Amino acid sequence: MSTETDAVSEPTDSGSTSSRIHLGSILTVAKKDFQDAVRSWLFWGLSVLFFLLLVGIAGALSYFGEDIAAQGATTDALVFLVSQVTKWIVPLIALILGWKSIAGERESGSVKILLSLPHSRKDVVIGKLLGRSAVLSVSLTVGFVLAAALVAAFLGGFDIVDYGGLLVMSMTYGMAYTSIAVSLSSLTRSTTIAGAAMFCVFLLFYVVWNSLGVIFRLLGEREFLFFDTVTYTQEFQGQEMMAERRQDWTYFITNLDPGQAYNRGLTFLTDVDLLEQGSTTSAQMFGGELPIYLNDWFSFMILLFWIVVPLGIGLYRFDRVDI
Amino acid sequence: MPAITVDNLTKSFGQTLALDDLSFRVKEGEVFGFLGPNGAGKSTTINIVLDFARPTDGSVSVLGMDAQRNSRDIRQRTGVLPEGVKTYDRLTARQHLEFAINSKNANDEPEALLERVGLEDAIDRKAGGFSKGMSQRLMLAMALVGKPDLLILDEPSTGLDPNGAREMRDLVREENERGATVFFSSHIMEQVEEVCDRVGILRDGEMVAVDSVEGLRDSVSGGTSLRVTVDRIDDAALQAVRSLQDVTRATVKGEDPPTIVASVNGSKTAVLSTLEDHGIEIQDFQTTESSLEDVFRSYTTGTRPEVHAQ
Numbered sequence: 161m162s163t164e165t166d167a168v169s170e171p172t173d174s175g176s177t178s179s180r181i182h183l184g185s186i187l188t189v190a191k192k193d194f195q196d197a198v199r200s201w202l203f204w205g206l207s208v209l210f211f212l213l214l215v216g217i218a219g220a221l222s223y224f225g226e227d228i229a230a231q232g233a234t235t236d237a238l239v240f241l242v243s244q245v246t247k248w249i250v251p252l253i254a255l256i257l258g259w260k261s262i263a264g265e266r267e268s269g270s271v272k273i274l275l276s277l278p279h280s281r282k283d284v285v286i287g288k289l290l291g292r293s294a295v296l297s298v299s300l301t302v303g304f305v306l307a308a309a310l311v312a313a314f315l316g317g318f319d320i321v322d323y324g325g326l327l328v329m330s331m332t333y334g335m336a337y338t339s340i341a342v343s344l345s346s347l348t349r350s351t352t353i354a355g356a357a358m359f360c361v362f363l364l365f366y367v368v369w370n371s372l373g374v375i376f377r378l379l380g381e382r383e384f385l386f387f388d389t390v391t392y393t394q395e396f397q398g399q400e401m402m403a404e405r406r407q408d409w410t411y412f413i414t415n416l417d418p419g420q421a422y423n424r425g426l427t428f429l430t431d432v433d434l435l436e437q438g439s440t441t442s443a444q445m446f447g448g449e450l451p452i453y454l455n456d457w458f459s460f461m462i463l464l465f466w467i468v469v470p471l472g473i474g475l476y477r478f479d480r481v482d483i
Numbered sequence: 484m485p486a487i488t489v490d491n492l493t494k495s496f497g498q499t500l501a502l503d504d505l506s507f508r509v510k511e512g513e514v515f516g517f518l519g520p521n522g523a524g525k526s527t528t529i530n531i532v533l534d535f536a537r538p539t540d541g542s543v544s545v546l547g548m549d550a551q552r553n554s555r556d557i558r559q560r561t562g563v564l565p566e567g568v569k570t571y572d573r574l575t576a577r578q579h580l581e582f583a584i585n586s587k588n589a590n591d592e593p594e595a596l597l598e599r600v601g602l603e604d605a606i607d608r609k610a611g612g613f614s615k616g617m618s619q620r621l622m623l624a625m626a627l628v629g630k631p632d633l634l635i636l637d638e639p640s641t642g643l644d645p646n647g648a649r650e651m652r653d654l655v656r657e658e659n660e661r662g663a664t665v666f667f668s669s670h671i672m673e674q675v676e677e678v679c680d681r682v683g684i685l686r687d688g689e690m691v692a693v694d695s696v697e698g699l700r701d702s703v704s705g706g707t708s709l710r711v712t713v714d715r716i717d718d719a720a721l722q723a724v725r726s727l728q729d730v731t732r733a734t735v736k737g738e739d740p741p742t743i744v745a746s747v748n749g750s751k752t753a754v755l756s757t758l759e760d761h762g763i764e765i766q767d768f769q770t771t772e773s774s775l776e777d778v779f780r781s782y783t784t785g786t787r788p789e790v791h792a793q
Contacts, residue, residue: 178534178554185586192582196573269568273625275535276563277586278555482536 185279189287197295210303222314235319240434251337255358258341263354296334325429333422336466343474369417376410421459428456486664492541501527502688516675517668519685525668562631566638572611589629596624615642672779711743712767720761
């Protein structure tokens with residue numbers, strides 16, 4: 161008992177010693193969660209999926225893409241095409257992986273096994289996030305590594321930086337969605353409600369957020385409230401032209417989409433030209449200098465935001481509820 | 484220092500009052516049986532002791548520490564067998580135990596723990612294929628990790644056959660002899676009867692009795708009941724039996740042959756010798772202790788006036 165010196169120091173509710181974070185506990189929970197998931201067909205299914213995706217696209221490029229190969233841009237094309245697919249399926253996989261992470265354990269009662277042992281609730285939430293992220297990250301890595309030799313054979317060599325950049329970016333992107341999924345899962349005891357929440361997240365980013373740009377544009381053209389468009393001069397084929405764009409802050413909103421951040425992050429990490437051409441904003445639109453939030457590196461801040469903020473909400477809430 | 488101190492604990496879920504001003508103590512080193520019908524509030528109490536749920540009012544301290552503030556330290560020194568819980572389907576028995584051992588920084592061997600609960604043959608099998616009884620044994624083994632000072636067993640006999648239930652009671656005794664305090668909940672009286680030093684009976688969120696097993700028995704029926712079958716009976720002999728100091732009550736049942744039913748607190752031979760002194764021939768006699776099930780029923784059903792906890 162004499163060792164329990166910190167037991168008396170913290171009388172406040174939120175800062176109590178039992179709700180502190182303990183790294184050893186987090187890793188133990190993460191390891192258990194990873195073991196629990198890694199044995200399921202889902203993990204191997206995912207690895208195979210990523211493997212087939214890479215090999216399939218590389219194979220198709222080598223078969224149909226003689227022009228691309230002639231320009232030496234085969235890795236560019238591979239990274240571009242693969243990222244267009246992963247942009248859609250990584251969130252889906254992360255949401256499915258994280259869906260039951262905590263709600264499922266509360267529903268079956270096995271969360272009591274975790275919490276009977278000396279782990280704080282925060283340890284459980286963070287451990288779950290790390291465990292589930294690891295499942296996605298490891299299956300991505302397995303798929304990418306196994307595919308590397310075949311991709312190289314198909315394309316006749318590849319750019320390791322672009323390939324690695326795609327892998328790292330996909331892992332970060334997956335972690336952001338895993339954080340959203342695990343946090344939502346920690347807010348409820350019902351896997352049905354958790355599932356519905358995952359579906360809403362999916363709709364929010366895939367449908368709603370994707371149409372926000374168009375909606376803002378339309379509202380701007382109608383000079384609706386504060387959505388009024390901004391006029392700027394653009395050089396086009398040596399001539400100065402007037403053009404219109406949306407308000408600055410609407411670009412900030414549309415860029416908060418993790419999928420946008422994924423694209424921009426890839427542009428930053430790799431030198432794939434195809435990705436840059438896809439960009440709809442340019443410095444010219446903002447009088448020569450992009451606002452900070454439209455810089456490619458800023459997309460890492462956005463992904464960090466999507467990892468930290470949901471996690472923070474999950475940590476706060478899960479610490480206070482009855483299990 | 485008590486192992487568990489519950490003071491004026493109240494817990495409500497919306498409009499429902501699950502625990503109403505509950506107070507009791509579990510002494511260090513004892514086996515305490517926590518009894519009550521399903522829905523009496525046993526699990527709610529255990530949930531608050533383990534900080535799975537937060538009290539509406541009142542306080543709980545475990546091993547001298549506040550159950551909310553120092554829950555991690557408490558759980559480091561406590562082994563828990565939670566009720567109605569599924570083990571992890573895809574993890575083997577060994578992985579379950581390794582998880583518990585790593586979580587507590589203990590140095591137990593999974594093999595040795597599984598041997599104690601009779602599950603050593605299933606060590607590398609996944610828990611998904613386990614029967615309910617096997618899962619229960621596995622969780623009991625997890626509760627033993629790290630030689631806990633306090634064992635909290637919530638309905639530990641769930642899913643166990645009579646043999647398994649007996650082995651479980653043996654384990655409780657072993658752990659108690661090692662020095663662990665055992666807090667043991669059940670809705671079946673006879674399971675706690677054999678191993679518990681004291682029993683607390685919970686009803687509708689209130690403790691209606693806390694006593695030793697013998698004490699509870701006495702409080703309900705006035706002790707042992709003696710049934711003597713005789714060839715005949717007369718009033719003088721019956722009066723003589725009734726006037727004995729240890730006899731609280733004596734009635735005659737049946738006629739051919741008559742049977743005397745007497746409640747006796749002390750010497751039973753006094754009853755027999757008194758009858759013989761009156762020239763009555765004893766054909767047969769038997770003693771029955773009031774079953775704890777009767778005690779339990781009398782406390783948890785009907786409108787018997789409440790006996791308040793100490």
